[in-house]
Amino acid sequence: xxxxxxxxxxxxxxxxxVTIVPTTAIPTTxxxxxxxxxxxxxxxxxxxxxxxxxxxxxxxxxxxGSQKEGQKPIFRVENGGTLKNVVLGYPAADGVHTYxxxxxxxIVWEDIGEDAMTIKESGxxxxxxxxxxxxxxxxxxxxxxxxxxxxxxxxxxxxxxxRQLGGSTFKVNVTIDxxxxxxxxxxxxxxxxxxxxxxxxxxxxxxVGTKFIGVKNITESGNTxx
Ligand code: ADA
Ligand code: CA
Ligand code: CA
Numbered sequence: 001x002x003x004x005x006x007x008x009x010x011x012x013x014x015x016x017x018v019t020i021v022p023t024t025a026i027p028t029t030x031x032x033x034x035x036x037x038x039x040x041x042x043x044x045x046x047x048x049x050x051x052x053x054x055x056x057x058x059x060x061x062x063x064x065g066s067q068k069e070g071q072k073p074i075f076r077v078e079n080g081g082t083l084k085n086v087v088l089g090y091p092a093a094d095g096v097h098t099y100x101x102x103x104x105x106x107i108v109w110e111d112i113g114e115d116a117m118t119i120k121e122s123g124x125x126x127x128x129x130x131x132x133x134x135x136x137x138x139x140x141x142x143x144x145x146x147x148x149x150x151x152x153x154x155x156x157x158x159x160x161x162x163r164q165l166g167g168s169t170f171k172v173n174v175t176i177d178x179x180x181x182x183x184x185x186x187x188x189x190x191x192x193x194x195x196x197x198x199x200x201x202x203x204x205x206x207x208v209g210t211k212f213i214g215v216k217n218i219t220e221s222g223n224t225x226x
Pocket of ligand 3: 070094114115118141
């Protein structure tokens, strides 16, 4: 079709649409907020933050989710805080940071950033439900003596499911129960600390490299390799 004809036709069509659409039909639908965060959301001590399934992504002020260190988290959970029902989309910068005791429930990392979650200060961190996938290196990074309990969680496609800060000798107790862990380039848990422990139970795993690297205290029962 000749261009002038197309243009004429388009104009006619447009005119007819314009004339038949009553003014009340002016679109009123608003696009849902994308949840782009340029500042870290702080879950204060003792507070419960329920995202009700909303998706959050990092703005450039937090980071690009690459392997560059020093990016900021989308969420910071302080001592006694609970974060639940949130989705972290791409890019997720440095994910979630915890300070002290923290509960993380039903968190979905759709595309892990530099890492998914970091224990920044000592405490017991309980991660229940949810999933994480697509990380270049670490999924969970442990930077302080702590207890990390993961259950009913699905982790896939990363370097390590859990990594205690390289070269650190503090004690970390890891428990993994009822999880599904697959496609890790290196390990499920890697540590350089001779006092750190892992107890893995009722967990299915597939293609995880060397299950545990550097861990001297290992307890396992009811696990299945598939
Ligand atoms: C690496 C890095 C640490 C720290 C850590 C993290 O292990 O060497 O300095 O940045 O990652 O918390 O992501
Ligand atoms: Ca890192
Ligand atoms: Ca990090």
